[in-house]
Amino acid sequence: MNKVISKNKNTVVRVIFEDRFKAKYECVGVLIKENKDSIRIAFNAKNDRVVDFIDVKQSNIIKIDIIDPSCINQHF
Amino acid sequence: MSKIYNIKFVDAYYTFAKKVGKTKLSFHEAYGYIKKNGNNIIVVFIKKILIYGKNEIVLGLVIPSTALISKKNNAKNKLLTNHKIGDAVAITWRDIVIFDSGNLRNNCSIMYTKGILFKINRDHIVLKNPETIRIYPAPIKNHPTKKPSFYIIPISFITKISTTNNI
Numbered sequence: 540m541n542k543v544i545s546k547n548k549n550t551v552v553r554v555i556f557e558d559r560f561k562a563k564y565e566c567v568g569v570l571i572k573e574n575k576d577s578i579r580i581a582f583n584a585k586n587d588r589v590v591d592f593i594d595v596k597q598s599n600i601i602k603i604d605i606i607d608p609s610c611i612n613q614h615f
Numbered sequence: 616m617s618k619i620y621n622i623k624f625v626d627a628y629y630t631f632a633k634k635v636g637k638t639k640l641s642f643h644e645a646y647g648y649i650k651k652n653g654n655n656i657i658v659v660f661i662k663k664i665l666i667y668g669k670n671e672i673v674l675g676l677v678i679p680s681t682a683l684i685s686k687k688n689n690a691k692n693k694l695l696t697n698h699k700i701g702d703a704v705a706i707t708w709r710d711i712v713i714f715d716s717g718n719l720r721n722n723c724s725i726m727y728t729k730g731i732l733f734k735i736n737r738d739h740i741v742l743k744n745p746e747t748i749r750i751y752p753a754p755i756k757n758h759p760t761k762k763p764s765f766y767i768i769p770i771s772f773i774t775k776i777s778t779t780n781n782i
Contacts, residue, residue: 551619551621551646553619555664562663563663563664564661564662564663564664564673565661565662565664565670566660566661566662566674567619567646567647567648567660568646568647568660569646582645582646582647582660582674583643583644583645583658583660583676583713584643584644584645585626585641585642585643586641586642587642587644590643591660591674591676591713593660593661593674606619610619611619611620611621611646612618612619612620612621612649613620613621614620614621614622614623614649614656614683
């Protein structure tokens, strides 16, 4: 998989992945770490420090989409 | 529940520090799918994809709609008009909660805090020597279990405040 993370701005992604029982999941968040084995998706930050995140094995990723910022609704 | 949202909100917090200087609310930012339930906003982080296009929430957050940055200053300051610094008060307020599939939630926790009114700011209050009980949902329990020195609570979270002499 090509690297999708950007050092300059938040890269918001939607990830479809599966667990070892082949159940499928979908999540959305900021891609904050990416290496050959896994990625880390952050959901929630407090005073700019990540609070909640998930690590997903690269081998469990079915699909990953970069979300265009114009498609993200602001709610604040 | 397929639109992606970026949501910015404030939260309450406590500290075990012996003194507090200048205080401000903690600022949170989250990404997720959103569902509304009355005056609760459910931010879904992970959902399990089921057959026939259905899904179930695996991890999410419930916040009071008054936690939104745009709402934090619209608080009912009238609640505080009869209270002054140094008063012993009892406060009922709605708290943010994170949940998972083992403990699904669609509304906020309700907290009851007693303490000394230490500071009143534009968007938050500071209670000294607070004792907090989560009164909803059951089971009722202390939060946190060890008493902190101060609790900083957004005024927009407060639903009721009364004077008490039982601290």
